[in-house]
Amino acid sequence: MSNRRTGRRRGNPDTREQILDAARHAFAERGFERATIRQIAQAAEVDPALVHHYFGSKDQLLLATIDAPFDPQEVLPGIVAGGIDGVGERLVRAFIAVWDGPGGKRGAVLLRSAVAQPLLVRLVREFFVSRVVKTALKELGSELDNGPFRATLVASQLLGLAMARYILKLEPLASAEPEAVVAMIGPTVQGYLTSPVPVEARGV
Numbered sequence: 001m002s003n004r005r006t007g008r009r010r011g012n013p014d015t016r017e018q019i020l021d022a023a024r025h026a027f028a029e030r031g032f033e034r035a036t037i038r039q040i041a042q043a044a045e046v047d048p049a050l051v052h053h054y055f056g057s058k059d060q061l062l063l064a065t066i067d068a069p070f071d072p073q074e075v076l077p078g079i080v081a082g083g084i085d086g087v088g089e090r091l092v093r094a095f096i097a098v099w100d101g102p103g104g105k106r107g108a109v110l111l112r113s114a115v116a117q118p119l120l121v122r123l124v125r126e127f128f129v130s131r132v133v134k135t136a137l138k139e140l141g142s143e144l145d146n147g148p149f150r151a152t153l154v155a156s157q158l159l160g161l162a163m164a165r166y167i168l169k170l171e172p173l174a175s176a177e178p179e180a181v182v183a184m185i186g187p188t189v190q191g192y193l194t195s196p197v198p199v200e201a202r203g204v
């Protein structure tokens with residue numbers, strides 16, 4: 001999986017950091033969907049065109065605010081290509097491949113930092129829940145009930161796996177072969193997506 005970054009030139013570091021700081025607060029306070037490039041540009045006191053010049057799209061700007069370990073637009077097509085059947089295993093397999101690759105170091109830094117920074121916690125939530133899991137469900141074209149609840153369950157499983165395997169390094173999980181982990185956790189993730197939601201949790 002590629003962790004390729006955009007080819008845009010970096011520009012003035014001070015201006016870039018102003019934009020990133022404004023974006024971090026906008027995404028954390030309003031969420032990814034409600035935050036706009038215009039609002040971010042206004043907070044950073046720059047022209048909206050400059051935000052696009054430095055970062056391209058709003059998706060790429062979110063990735064830059066947290067130095068994301070991977071770009072969902074590059075990873076998700078391979079996960080959703082096979083449809084809803086087996087998507088749990090494909091999602092876990094792709095997640096492990098990212099963390100076992102070059103992006104894993106950035107992911108570890110991100111999770112360690114988020115533990116102590118409330119603003120970063122909200123950004124990580126927007127990234128994993130809104131831009132990874134919810135986007136995957138949308139691209140699957142699935143009409144699953146209780147979609148937001150299912151998405152947060154999947155995100156909890158993936159983030160828990162990252163903490164246990166790569167941050168806390170719990171053995172033997174930490175050194176287990178990727179396919180062994182996929183075989184055990186993949187069906188759980190699949191269940192979160194396709195199993196009937198209990199009456200008590202409906203509408204959550």
